[in-house]
Each structure stands twice: as structure tokens, then as C-alpha cells.
Amino acid sequence: MSLLEQVVEHLKTLEGKPGEFKAMVSVTVPKDHLLEAIESSKDAGFNMISDVFGLDYLSYPGHQGKRFSVAYNLYSIEANERIFIRVNLDEGETLPTITHLWSGANFMEREVYDMFGVVFDDHPDLRKLITPEDLDGHPHRKDFPLGETPTLFNDGRFLDPAAFRAGLRGDSEGLTGFVGGARKGVASQQKPEGGKA
Amino acid sequence: MALTDLFTKDVQELENEGILFSSLEKLVAWGRSNSLWPATFGLACCAIEMMQSTNSRNDLARFGSEVFRASPRQADVMIVAGRLSKKMAPIMKRVYDQMPDPKWVISMGACASSGGMFNNYAIVQNVDSVVPVDIYVPGCPPRPEALVYAVMQLQKKVRGEAFDERGIELPMVEGWAR
Amino acid sequence: MTIKEAGTVSSSVQGHGDFETKYMRVNVGPQHPSTHGVLRLVVDLDGERIANLIPQIGYLHTGFEKTMENRTYQQGVTYTNRMDYLHGFAHDFAYCVSVEKLLDAQVPIRAQRVRVILNELNRIASHLVFFATGLLDMGALTLYFYTMREREKILDIFEMVCGVRMNYGYFRIGGLSRDVPEGFEDAVRAFIKDFPPMIKQYAAMFAKNDIFLQRTRDVGVVTQEMALDYGLTGPSLRATGLGLDFRKTQPYSSYEDYSFDVPTATEGDIHARFMVRFEEMGESLKIVEQALNRLEPGPYKDPDRRISLPPRSELENSMEAVIFHFKLVTEGFHPPRGEVYVPTESARGELGYYIVSDGGSMPYRVKVRIPSLMNLQSLAPACIGGLFADMVMNIASFDPVLGDVDK
Ligand code: SF4
Numbered sequence: 049m050s051l052l053e054q055v056v057e058h059l060k061t062l063e064g065k066p067g068e069f070k071a072m073v074s075v076t077v078p079k080d081h082l083l084e085a086i087e088s089s090k091d092a093g094f095n096m097i098s099d100v101f102g103l104d105y106l107s108y109p110g111h112q113g114k115r116f117s118v119a120y121n122l123y124s125i126e127a128n129e130r131i132f133i134r135v136n137l138d139e140g141e142t143l144p145t146i147t148h149l150w151s152g153a154n155f156m157e158r159e160v161y162d163m164f165g166v167v168f169d170d171h172p173d174l175r176k177l178i179t180p181e182d183l184d185g186h187p188h189r190k191d192f193p194l195g196e197t198p199t200l201f202n203d204g205r206f207l208d209p210a211a212f213r214a215g216l217r218g219d220s221e222g223l224t225g226f227v228g229g230a231r232k233g234v235a236s237q238q239k240p241e242g243g244k245a
Numbered sequence: 246m247a248l249t250d251l252f253t254k255d256v257q258e259l260e261n262e263g264i265l266f267s268s269l270e271k272l273v274a275w276g277r278s279n280s281l282w283p284a285t286f287g288l289a290c291c292a293i294e295m296m297q298s299t300n301s302r303n304d305l306a307r308f309g310s311e312v313f314r315a316s317p318r319q320a321d322v323m324i325v326a327g328r329l330s331k332k333m334a335p336i337m338k339r340v341y342d343q344m345p346d347p348k349w350v351i352s353m354g355a356c357a358s359s360g361g362m363f364n365n366y367a368i369v370q371n372v373d374s375v376v377p378v379d380i381y382v383p384g385c386p387p388r389p390e391a392l393v394y395a396v397m398q399l400q401k402k403v404r405g406e407a408f409d410e411r412g413i414e415l416p417m418v419e420g421w422a423r
Numbered sequence: 424m425t426i427k428e429a430g431t432v433s434s435s436v437q438g439h440g441d442f443e444t445k446y447m448r449v450n451v452g453p454q455h456p457s458t459h460g461v462l463r464l465v466v467d468l469d470g471e472r473i474a475n476l477i478p479q480i481g482y483l484h485t486g487f488e489k490t491m492e493n494r495t496y497q498q499g500v501t502y503t504n505r506m507d508y509l510h511g512f513a514h515d516f517a518y519c520v521s522v523e524k525l526l527d528a529q530v531p532i533r534a535q536r537v538r539v540i541l542n543e544l545n546r547i548a549s550h551l552v553f554f555a556t557g558l559l560d561m562g563a564l565t566l567y568f569y570t571m572r573e574r575e576k577i578l579d580i581f582e583m584v585c586g587v588r589m590n591y592g593y594f595r596i597g598g599l600s601r602d603v604p605e606g607f608e609d610a611v612r613a614f615i616k617d618f619p620p621m622i623k624q625y626a627a628m629f630a631k632n633d634i635f636l637q638r639t640r641d642v643g644v645v646t647q648e649m650a651l652d653y654g655l656t657g658p659s660l661r662a663t664g665l666g667l668d669f670r671k672t673q674p675y676s677s678y679e680d681y682s683f684d685v686p687t688a689t690e691g692d693i694h695a696r697f698m699v700r701f702e703e704m705g706e707s708l709k710i711v712e713q714a715l716n717r718l719e720p721g722p723y724k725d726p727d728r729r730i731s732l733p734p735r736s737e738l739e740n741s742m743e744a745v746i747f748h749f750k751l752v753t754e755g756f757h758p759p760r761g762e763v764y765v766p767t768e769s770a771r772g773e774l775g776y777y778i779v780s781d782g783g784s785m786p787y788r789v790k791v792r793i794p795s796l797m798n799l800q801s802l803a804p805a806c807i808g809g810l811f812a813d814m815v816m817n818i819a820s821f822d823p824v825l826g827d828v829d830k
Contacts, residue, residue: 099792152654178481180332195366290508300571333482367486
């Protein structure tokens with residue numbers, strides 16, 4: 049049994065739900081067991097922390113459950129294997145810090161805090177990492193606007209970039225007058241009627 | 246040549262002998278234009294091309310601008326090379342304010358001039374909303390040759406020369422033409 | 424939210440009793456000649472020694488991830504290389520490999536080889552800038568002109584291939600935007616022939632220089648435990664004796680075909696970090712040569728019409744090709760739902776794109792595992808306890824690219 053299978057088996061005892069997509073193994077653990085899960089994975093051999101990052105599923109089609117995910121990307125140098133330990137949480141919930149396990153988690157957690165507003169308890173230095181201090185909000189949340197400036201043409205016309213792009217998303221006509229996804233074969237979201245295809 | 250010649254001879258004659266006449270402004274401007282020291286304000290990718298413009302192939306030193314000064318107090322021209330984030334904008338303004346007069350600004354690259362491809366919450370969409378800009382250099386990144394050309398154009402501006410769109414020389418800007 | 428107060432030191436001097444002194448707090452940057460961009464460091468000094476060091480970053484925050492979430496997959500390639508402008512092909516590479524995994528795209532072998540050649544040439548170019556600026560920080564200006572001379576040659580090859588010197592945007596998802604031009608192979612071969620003597624020339628210029636050795640040996644030591652603790656990767660990790668290289672351990676895109684060594688050193692000091700990179704240039708050249716020898720004519724992009732554009736010639740007589748072309752240009756393709764991550768090796772360390780697809784034509788979330796940001800954390804342990812003057816060399820030796828750090 050490889051190291052990865054062992055760890056996944058162990059995480060299952062901690063109520064972890066394993067998932068696999070294209071040979072990438074991720075285990076979603078409940079928040080209460082997060083620290084234990086990561087600690088045991090580290091002891092088992094996943095000794096390098098590659099990344100800690102957040103995900104916001106606010107506008108993910110068909111998503112149910114909690115809004116945010118935080119994923120821990122751990123790598124084992126000896127076994128050459130990688131595992132993603134994930135935890136789901138809602139607005140206002142906090143996570144335990146893992147800076148005592150890896151000092152390198154410091155910046156990564158600060159980045160998640162900065163970009164998603166997830167608070168890590170007992171973090172030694174939880175400040176914004178990247179965005180300016182006077183910026184309100186957390187840019188990588190899906191309800192934070194991209195903040196584009198409209199383009200002004202000489203004759204006074206405005207081009208709104210978001211409207212321009214809307215056609216590409218497939219949920220409205222946009223300025224190209226083109227409804228995305230209305231072709232057979234690649235359609236992910238078919239639009240029944242309306243719109244010139 | 247005797248000193249008295251200066252008073253007795255005609256201006257034309259003297260110029261033929263190799264004595265040039267100029268106004269003090271012109272002389273100062275000529276000197277300034279040939280030693281434009283840039284302040285290092287490398288921000289992003291364009292800064293690498295700014296570095297490349299001083300290397301042996303492009304050799305910005307031919308135009309007297311190779312001395313990149315780290316201290317704004319010693320610099321004449323600020324080359325804003327790269328995208329300016331909103332966090333960096335106040336710092337750039339301060340560096341500009343610290344430069345002694347007269348001072349010029351070259352906005353290098355699409356990002357500095359117009360926000361480029363980064364039309365989002367983090368990037369200042371044009372540097373001239375923060376500092377006044379004299380020369381815009383298009384490109385992403387502009388080639389070192391383009392920067393060298395921009396410096397040459399700035400030299401012309403510093404010397405008070407002006408050209409129409411076809412490159413034909415116009416009379417000197419007012420004040421210089423006396 | 425401010426940085427914590429500077430600490431204090433208690434000391435006692437005979438006859439004067441105990442007293443407390445505060446550390447002196449010095450702010451370095453963000454506009455500073457030797458921070459390689461817009462890095463800001465807040466340093467607490469105890470005399471000449473560094474007691475504490477906090478990197479403050481974000482002065483080049485460009486919002487890449489958020490912007491890429493609002494562009495189609497194919498448009499993402501224009502953004503990726505602007506993150507790490509010294510090793511841009513590595514970012515394009517990592518992004519394309521991730522999206523291709525999501526799509527199950529088949530990249531033709533010729534495209535893979537060309538990608539490897541360009542990526543490795545770019546790695547050499549990046550290391551050349553590392554030596555130029557790294558030694559410049561030490562006051563050695565001369566090498567700058569020599570390494571930049573060779574970098575120009577590499578940039579000439581890139582210009583020949585994709586028309587620009589930096590920020591290429593040449594890779595496409597599923598292959599390349601077009602085939603390499605005629606004369607590419609000759610140009611690379613000429614470079615392979617010219618470069619090894621140049622490496623010797625560089626070595627002669629600094630490797631045995633007394634000032635260089637004294638300022639780098641046993642300075643800024645990062646041990647292997649510290650490196651793992653701080654998530655250090657890339658050449659800086661290999662300088663601590665751990666030969667982790669994702670081109671070897673998890674080969675992607677035909678890297679398994681080439682034989683090359685992973686240079687390591689054991690000291691973990693600045694000298695080791697310089698020398699590992701120095702040897703890496705030779706290894707990259709080996710890879711370039713092998714890939715070039717195996718470069719065979721063939722298709723250069725995935726023939727799947729749903730991923731890559733139809734050839735120009737078909738547009739004139741095939742309505743179907745026109746439709747595919749129109750769909751791809753205006754809307755792009757729709758990968759299946761899922762989340763992928765492929766680790767790759769850039770000149771700075773582990774680089775990977777974590778891409779979440781919701782089935783739409785734009786990525787739902789792009790997260791870049793940035794090597795420079797993680798490596799920057801090791802700066803504090805390397806500097807603390809050392810001299811202030813060595814801090815500059817320490818920054819240079821980790822080779823951060825600020826566009827990469829701040830995203
Ligand atoms: S204009 Fe292009 S090269 Fe210059 S900073 Fe912007 S993205 Fe980089």
C-alpha cells in the first residue's frame with residue numbers, strides 16, 4: 049500500500065471524504081478534525097507544504113453546502129506523492145492555524161485571509177499580505193467586482209467590458225450578439241430560445 | 246585671435262572662425278539634454294527591457310542616460326517601467342516629489358500608459374493620473390530601441406525643439422526663440 | 424493593522440546597571456536598487472546584526488488570478504507569462520499543461536519538444552539575469568555586460584520564434600500558436616555551440632574571486648530542515664542537498680526522454696545557491712541539445728477542432744472550419760467540470776496552476792502556486808543573525824521576481 053493510500057485510509061477514520069479527479073487525490077475533512085488530519089499526514093511522510101489556498105463556490109453552478117473551501121497542498125518528497133486536504137467553511141467560521149507545523153504556512157494563510165477573509169486562529173501575524181491596507185473587501189471572493197474601467201471612445205460612446213464579455217459566458221447575448229454554448233456537442237449550458245446564434 | 250576681435254568683427258565672421266553664439270538658456274538646455282540621468286523606477290517586465298537598454302548592444306550611454314540613480318535626488322527623469330499598482334502609486338508620487346526640478350517622466354509600456362491588459366481593481370489605469378508624463382512609449386514591453394528613441398525625443402523636448410507631425414522642424418517654443 | 428513594535432534588548436554594563444535598548448527599525452524599499460523590484464523589508468537591527476526581518480509585499484499586485492477568471496482559457500496564456508517575466512515560458516508551460524490535463528488534450532510530440540527547448544533556453548536566460556543582478560548587488564558590474572550579451576542572443580531566438588523578446592504568448596492550449604520558423608534549429612545549434620565557452624568565461628570572472636567567496640561562503644545558511652519548514656523549492660532547495668526537481672520526479676511534457684542531472688550542493692549558503700544555478704545552465708543546455716536532436720517534423724497542435732484553431736487554408740473552402748474558428752475565437756472551449764493541478768519546475772521552484780472549471784468557457788478559479796512567494800519566506804531565517812550588508816546578497820540569492828511574488 050502506498051503512502052497516499054495509507055494516509056487516505058487514516059483520514060477516513062477522521063470522517064474524511066476522499067475524492068479523486070484525474071489522479072489527483074483530495075480528502076475533505078470536517079473542520080474539527082483538520083488539525084489532526086494535517087498533523088497525522090505530516091507525520092506519515094507528507095513533509096513539504098506546497099500551498100494553502102482558498103476557493104469560493106458562491107457562483108459555482110449547482111453548488112450546495114458551505115461557501116468557502118480551504119485546501120492544503122501537501123507533498124511527500126520520499127514517496128513522490130501529493131495530497132490535497134480540504135475543509136469547507138462558511139462566512140464567519142475560523143480555522144486553526146498550521147504555522148506551528150510549518151513556518152512556511154505563514155504567508156499562505158495570510159494570503160487566504162487577505163483574499164477570502166478566512167480568519168486563522170492563533171496565527172502569529174495575521175495581517176493583509178498583498179492588497180493595500182485601505183482596500184475594503186477580499187478580492188478573490190466572487191462577489192468582489194473585477195473593477196474594470198469602461199473604455200471611452202472619441203465620439204462619447206462607452207464600452208463596458210463586462211457587458212462585452214457577457215456573451216462569452218453563455219448567460220446573455222453580450223455585445224457580440226452571440227449566445228455561448230448553443231452548439232451541439234460542446235454545450236455545457238444550453239439555452240433554450242432567444243438570441244441569435 | 247585677439248580679444249578685441251570680439252567687438253570689432255561681425256557675428257557672421259566670428260562664426261566662420263568657429264566661435265559660436267548662444268543664449269544661456271539654450272546652452273543650459275543643451276547640457277541638460279545630454280546628461281539625463283534616470284531614476285530607477287523599475288516596476289515589472291518593462292524594467293527588464295529598461296535594463297537591457299543599458300547593455301552592450303543597445304548602449305543607452307551614447308545619449309548620456311546610462312547612469313541609473315537609485316536616489317531620486319540625483320535624477321532628472323523618471324522612467325516608469327511597468328504596471329503601477331494602487332499600493333505603489335503613493336510611493337511613486339513621493340519619489341517624483343523628491344526629484345529636483347527640472348524633472349521629466351517617461352511612461353514606459355502599455356501598462357504604465359493605459360493600464361494595458363490589466364483592467365482591474367489592482368492597477369492604476371494611467372500613470373498620468375498620478376504624475377505628469379512627458380513621453381509615452383508604447384509596447385508590451387517596448388523594445389530597448391524604443392526606449393532609446395524615447396530618450397532622444399525627450400532630449401529634443403528638453404532642448405525646446407519642436408516638430409510637426411511630418412517631422413519638419415517648427416520654430417523653437419516661445420521663450421527659447423528670443 | 425500595523426507591524427508589531429520593534430523588540431527590545433536588555434543589557435547591562437558594569438558600573439551602570441541594567442538598561443534596555445530598542446532595536447533600530449530600518450525600512451528598505453519598496454523603491455530600492457537591490458530589492459529586484461518593489462520588495463519592501465522592515466528590518467530590526469541590533470547594531471550591525473539583523474534581529475528581525477519582515478518582508479512586506481504586494482506593491483506589484485496585479486490581480487492576475489481574478490483577471491484570468493474573467494477571460495477565456497486561451498486568453499489566459501497572455502497573462503501567465505507576465506507574472507514571472509524572467510522565466511515566462513515556464514508559466515505558459517505550467518498553465519497549458521494544467522488546462523490540457525483538464526481537457527485531455529493530446530499535445531503532439533513536436534510541440535512538446537519545442538516547448539521544452541524554449542523553456543530551457545528561457546531558464547538559461549533567467550539564470551543569466553540572476554548572475555548579472557546578483558553580482559551587481561555585490562558591486563561586480565562587469566559580469567552584467569557579459570551575461571546580458573548572451574541573454575540577447577537567447578532573446579533573438581525567441582524573437583525569431585514568436586516575434587517578441589519577452590512576454591511571449593506563443594504556447595496555445597493543445598500545442599503552439601504556429602510552427603517554429605525556418606532557421607530555428609540552426610540558430611539554437613549555433614547557440615549551443617557558442618554558449619559553453621561563455622560559461623567558462625563567467626566562471627573565470629567570478630567563481631574564484633576572493634571577494635565573492637568571502638561574501639558568500641557560510642553566509643545566509645538555510646539548512647535542509649529549515650528549507651522544508653519554510654516550503655522552499657527550486658535551486659535554493661537543491662542548494663541544501665535535496666535534489667527535488669519536478670522535471671525528474673514527475674516528468675511532464677516529454678521531460679522523461681532526456682537525460683540530465685539535477686545539480687545539488689550541501690552547504691545551503693549563498694555560494695551554494697549561486698553554484699547550483701550555475702551548473703543548472705549547463706544541464707539546461709544538455710536538455711536543449713537532446714530535444715533538438717529529436718525534433719522531427721509533424722503537427723504542432725492538437726488536431727481536435729474543439730481545442731485548436733483550424734488551419735488558415737481551410738477557412739476559405741470549409742464552412743465547418745469557419746464555424747469552429749468563430750466559436751473558438753469568440754467563446755473558446757468548455758472543459759469538463761473538475762479541478763486540476765500539475766506541478767512543474769520553473770527557474771525558481773515548484774510552479775503549478777490549480778484550475779477549477781465549472782464547465783464554462785472561463786476558468787472558475789485559477790490559483791497559482793508561486794515559487795517566489797514561498798521562497799521569499801526563507802529570507803528571514805537566512806538573514807536573521809547575519810550582517811545587514813549581507814541581506815542584499817541574500818535577497819539576490821533567492822532570486823525573487825516581484826511580479827511572481829505579488830501576482
Ligand atoms: S506593458 Fe507589458 S511588459 Fe510592460 S509591465 Fe505591462 S505587461 Fe509588463
